[in-house]
Amino acid sequence: MATQAKPVLYGYFRSSCSWRVRIAFALKGIEYEQKTINILKDGGQQLTDQFKAVNPMQQVPAVTIDGITLSQSLAIIQYIEETRPEPRLLPADPKQRAHVRIICDIIASGIQPLQNVYVIQKIGEEKVQWAQHFINRGFEALEHILKQTAGKHCVGDEISMADICLVPQVYNAERFKVDMSRFPTIRRLNQTLIEIDAFKATHPSCQPDTPDDLQA
């Protein structure tokens, strides 16, 4: 095509997985359009046939980019990384890359899927304890791992996909009132990262769909 269409992100201001993708776009300096999918309103806009055609899993985020539609935040981010390599979001060394992926996967497979809106709606009354349990479990492991791998950021001194996954998960932990005093390394890393533009500009408190009462 003659002109490059901007990527489109289907997301929700408070979806931690959507935030990961927003951070990645921001770090790469990629302009994109946002199409809000309100996962609470109207019984959940992700459940429409229209959105199901975009993502059969009926979840956010989804991204339309380079003529294709992708889902699954880490698959989206890795596609962006492979097609727009600067600045890098994965270290050059395979062992360090593995450390980054372990941290990402603990969050993206071991924590977040157990405390997302869909699951806690099914859990019902005990949802806060359930969410706290899985966040604590994952953070206990991460605290230990990050003590080994972290420099200024999660793995060494360069920002990576691990940092992209960590900050939104800490936000979720705070929403569920997890006692963060037990995780000093996670806190220190989060503190550094949230001062960085790409993390600030993409924060749930300042998105196009952030409700007035939750705006920064």
Next chain:
Amino acid sequence: MSASAARLIKPVLYGYFRSSCSWRVRIAFALKGIEYEQKPVNLIKDGGQQLTDQFKAINPMQQVPAVTIDGITLSQSLAIIQYIEETRPEPRLLPADPKQRGQVRIICDIIASGIQPLQNLYVLQKIGAEKVQWAQHFINRGFEALEPILKQTAGKYCVGDEISMADICLVPQVYNAERFKVDMSQFPTIRRLNQTLTEIDAFKVSHPSCQPDTPDDLQA
């Protein structure tokens, strides 16, 4: 020890015969022709051997699989497999084209984030009495999404005609679906792909029915 010396020692897989995530790693090693040692971690015996301090030192998340390779210890099956892919590139487990790689990763992540973590032993133990319905629910939900995706992406295998990490994730998840008596008749593409894949050596030799820790009554 030097990096080259570490490379000469066989990798060690801490796994469990019936852990689908461990099976993914076994398939990857088999596809790459990499010999490795197995150290079984029985998830049920003795209250769960993954909960010992000894194993916690290997994987703080207290889960299988974990792998010691090239002098380091890795956890998280997809991180392990991608490390193997990047350090032992032949035969490839990810397509060359970024868009196809994106498709492979979507399929892997639907399984590894969207299905399996919701139906693993740890979670089902917490769910209690309704665990079978819970597991069926999440497997059905994920397979309902995978079926139309695979209709678009699949050739002979999940994405085109080359075996990839998507196939490595699919087969163990189908095994789990069968264990939970999910009605597979609704997923013809998944069934067709699984049928083809389970005939391949790397998937057969790594099957739960023939591992060092497979109980006698479950052996093939």
